[in-house]
Amino acid sequence: MAYTEQEILAGLAEIVSEETGLPTDSVLPEKSFTDDLDIDSLSMMTIVTLAEEKFSVTIPDDEVKNLATVGDAVSFIAGAQA
Amino acid sequence: MTPVPDVVVTGMGATTPLGGDLTSTWNAALAGESGARPFDNDWVERYGLPVTFAATIKVSPRDVLPVPELKKLDPSAQYAMIATREAWADAGSPEVDRDRLGVVVSSGIGGIWTTLDAWDTLREKGARRVLPMTVPMLMPNSPTAFVSLELGARAGAHALVSACASGAEAIGYAVEMIRSGRADVVVAGGTEASIHPMPVAAFAASRTLSLRNDDPQAASRPYDVDRDGFVLGEGAGIVVLESAEHAAARGARVYARIAGVGLSSDGYHITSPEPSGDGQIRAMSAALKDSGVAARDVVHVNAHATSTVVGDLIEARSIRGLLGDEADHVALSATKSMTGHLLGGAGALETIFTVLALHDRQAPPTINVDKPDPELVLDLVRSEPRPLPDGQIAAVNNSFGFGGHNVALVITSA
Numbered sequence: 001m002a003y004t005e006q007e008i009l010a011g012l013a014e015i016v017s018e019e020t021g022l023p024t025d026s027v028l029p030e031k032s033f034t035d036d037l038d039i040d041s042l043s044m045m046t047i048v049t050l051a052e053e054k055f056s057v058t059i060p061d062d063e064v065k066n067l068a069t070v071g072d073a074v075s076f077i078a079g080a081q082a
Numbered sequence: 083m084t085p086v087p088d089v090v091v092t093g094m095g096a097t098t099p100l101g102g103d104l105t106s107t108w109n110a111a112l113a114g115e116s117g118a119r120p121f122d123n124d125w126v127e128r129y130g131l132p133v134t135f136a137a138t139i140k141v142s143p144r145d146v147l148p149v150p151e152l153k154k155l156d157p158s159a160q161y162a163m164i165a166t167r168e169a170w171a172d173a174g175s176p177e178v179d180r181d182r183l184g185v186v187v188s189s190g191i192g193g194i195w196t197t198l199d200a201w202d203t204l205r206e207k208g209a210r211r212v213l214p215m216t217v218p219m220l221m222p223n224s225p226t227a228f229v230s231l232e233l234g235a236r237a238g239a240h241a242l243v244s245a246c247a248s249g250a251e252a253i254g255y256a257v258e259m260i261r262s263g264r265a266d267v268v269v270a271g272g273t274e275a276s277i278h279p280m281p282v283a284a285f286a287a288s289r290t291l292s293l294r295n296d297d298p299q300a301a302s303r304p305y306d307v308d309r310d311g312f313v314l315g316e317g318a319g320i321v322v323l324e325s326a327e328h329a330a331a332r333g334a335r336v337y338a339r340i341a342g343v344g345l346s347s348d349g350y351h352i353t354s355p356e357p358s359g360d361g362q363i364r365a366m367s368a369a370l371k372d373s374g375v376a377a378r379d380v381v382h383v384n385a386h387a388t389s390t391v392v393g394d395l396i397e398a399r400s401i402r403g404l405l406g407d408e409a410d411h412v413a414l415s416a417t418k419s420m421t422g423h424l425l426g427g428a429g430a431l432e433t434i435f436t437v438l439a440l441h442d443r444q445a446p447p448t449i450n451v452d453k454p455d456p457e458l459v460l461d462l463v464r465s466e467p468r469p470l471p472d473g474q475i476a477a478v479n480n481s482f483g484f485g486g487h488n489v490a491l492v493i494t495s496a
Contacts, residue, residue, distance in 0.1 A: 021150040046213040053211055 002081045004053055008074045015050045016070070019043050029071030037070075057081055088341075089257045090496070091324030092334040093173025094434050095165040099315050099334035099421055102141025103168055107431075108438055111420050111446045112467050116299035118313050118422055120153060133291045135298035136277045137315035137422025151155045154215055156193035156226060157275035161318035161427070162225035166232060166269060173322040176267070176332055183266035184237040184265035185230040186256040186387025187320065189249035190426030190483065191276040193220035225273050225318075237265040243426075244388070245483030248272050249319060250491055254343040256323050266328040268351040271430035273318035285314060288353065290390060302423075303450035304387035304416035305458050312388040315422025320430035336496040338437040341476070342373025348486030355393055355482060359400030365488035366404050366478060372463045375476040377408040380492075382445045382470055382477035383434045383460075388423050389469050395457050397480060414460045414466050418450055426454040429481035433491055440495045445472045 003011070004061050013027035033039045039047070040072060051073070057080040059067075067073045097103065099117025110117075117137040126134045126239035143152060143160040155163060166187075196219040203211050218224060223241040230239035238259065242251045249272020256270035285291050292311040294301035302313040329336055346368065348361035355362070370377065383401055387394045394416075402409045417435050424431055439445050444467040451464050476496055481489045 018149045018153060021148055042214050042218075049211065049213055051209070058210075 003078070005074050005078050008055060009070070012051060012056050012070060012073060015047055016053065019047055027070055028070065029074060031070045032068055034071070045062050051077060055081065084263070086261050086324035087327060088258045088339055090326050090339050091321050091337040091437050092324050092329050093169040094170025094337065094435060094437065095172060096317065096319045096431055097122040097139060097141060097161050097164045098162055098317035098424070098431060099137035099140055100453040102146065104434065106124070108435070111435065112217060112444070113419055114420065114447045114449045116302070116420055116449060117302055122297055129279045129283060130285045131279060133282055134295040135292060135301070136282065137313050138277055139316050143339040144177050146226065154219070156196040156219040156224055158189045158273045159219070159225040159228045161275055162187050162229055162271070162273040162304060162320065163232065163316040166229050166250045167322040169269065169322050170233065174334060176334070176345050178267050180234045180236045182237055182266040183233060183235040184256065184259050184268040185226050185233065185235045185272040186242065186252040186259070186268060187226035187229050188241050188272045188426050189274055190243065190245045190248045191226055191274060191281065192222035193224055194276050194348065195278055196220040198278060210429070220469050229269060233269060235269070242310060244487035245485055246423065246425050246428055247481040247483035247487040247489040248426035248429065249431065250479065250481035251345070251431060252490040253321060253323070253340065253433050253491060254345065254489055257340050257343050260323060260325050262332055262391060264323050264441050268323045269320060270323055271318060271320035272427040274425040274427040274471060275316050276425060277314055277316050282314060288401060292389065298391055300450050302389045302419045303449040304389045305398070305462055306451045307455050309389045309391060309394065309454045311390055312418065313422035315424045316427070317424050317431065318427050319434045321434060322431070337441045337462050339494045341375060341494045342369040342371070342492030344369025344372060344490040348488065350486055353484050354450065355396050356486065357396060359396045359403060361486060361488045362397060362400040362480065362482065363404050366400065366480065366490040369490035369492045373476070373494065375492050375494060377405045377472070379476045380405060380408065380412055380478055381475045382413045382415065382436070383441055384432045384439070384477065384479045385414055385416045386480040386482045388418055393414065395455065397429070398458050398460050404445070409460055412460060413463050413470065415439070415445045415463045416448040417446050427490060429479070432481065433479050434484070435492070436477045436493050439470065440475060440477055441492060443472070444468060445470055
């Protein structure tokens with residue numbers, strides 16, 4: 001079963017919120033992980049690991065550097081679903 | 083030459099099987115309450131554990147810390163963080179020079195929940211599901227490191243490991259940091275969170291845990307003839323130590339002075355204390371000498387006394403051997419009867435109890451001593467707290483660890 005982009009955003013917002021303490025409604029597609037959400041590389045890898053499990057996808061390490069915003073991550077996950 | 087600074091206690095905090103903070107913990111200890119309770123999970127049925135209870139933490143960190151901290155800190159670091167925040171606030175949240183602020187927080191076992199959870203994840207789900215924070219959470223310096231980040235401490239962050247003596251050794255090292263001029267203020271103590279079925283099984287395998295499953299609250303009974311082992315506990319105790327000069331300059335409240343530190347090792351056996359108590363006596367003797375306190379001024383000892391058949395009596399004989407007739411006026415307390423054994427947290431929590439005993443002038447009780455061991459050669463404070471004398475008084479806190487580590491701290495009234 002594929003997740004819709006809206007479902008992915010909601011799930012990702014939950015992961016980011018638990019990692020950072022930010023409210024889920026502040027995790028918006030246009031937000032930058034580093035500049036807006038203040039997420040360091042270790043936290044980013046935690047988010048990636050949890051997102052892979054939640055959405056049953058693989059996010060290769062080489063791809064992570066391209067995920068600048070929450071929207072980038074949502075799009076990648078949506079496309080990576082089997 | 084600059085004189086060696088006196089080291090005083092200006093803040094304290096704890097989270098323990100008796101309470102989520104120090105006030106509730108101390109009040110429960112004075113009231114003679116037990117923190118032991120049956121496991122509220124399926125461990126006994128699932129793993130066949132021979133021990134069905136422990137002195138688990140009274141207030142879960144889940145009720146205290148925000149979710150991101152729960153996820154980034156091993157439970158041992160969660161307890162340390164909770165106790166640190168209380169201790170730091172208790173000290174007045176002082177503005178201090180961060181380059182002169184140190185941290186020494188120890189654990190005897192380390193981040194074993196994180197280690198074993200990650201191992202479960204690896205086996206069940208594979209390497210890609212193991213979380214990136216696993217190593218910073220499981221490393222034994224994790225609690226001291228996170229406390230140093232919390233406070234921005236830059237004089238040094240250390241984690242001395244000596245099993246059940248770790249918490250006391252941490253405080254001893256913190257005293258040395260201040261005396262040697264490396265720091266003005268050091269946050270120090272111990273923490274442990276190892277009530278997981280594997281360590282329970284392993285301690286049970288070494289035949290050191292009490293098997294009094296039908297009456298957990300009566301299981302920890304140091305110096306009672308029917309004692310049969312210790313009760314596993316968990317939690318943290320943290321103190322804020324300062325040079326007396328630094329404390330005076332900012333008008334800080336002083337609880338007591340850590341006047342002497344004594345360390346030794348048995349060089350004898352990996353788990354059994356050396357039977358003559360020679361190593362324990364050398365540690366206590368060194369601490370007394372370091373403090374300049376005379377044996378006749380020691381009015382209280384918080385014993386290591388874990389409720390094991392052999393260990394309790396060796397310590398009692400050591401105290402008698404060291405103090406001789408002066409031991410007659412020592413009020414001996416064995417607070418593990420109430421808290422259980424916090425392992426790496428024990429020495430720190432019991433240092434705090436010793437400080438409070440001097441500060442409040444009352445020695446805490448030792449519960450469950452229905453029939454004192456006839457070989458006990460000391461005056462045990464039993465069901466009720468006992469008043470301690472006015473004037474300048476001193477006390478000793480002993481901590482001994484698997485491996486033959488002996489730590490004695492001499493504490494004097496403010």
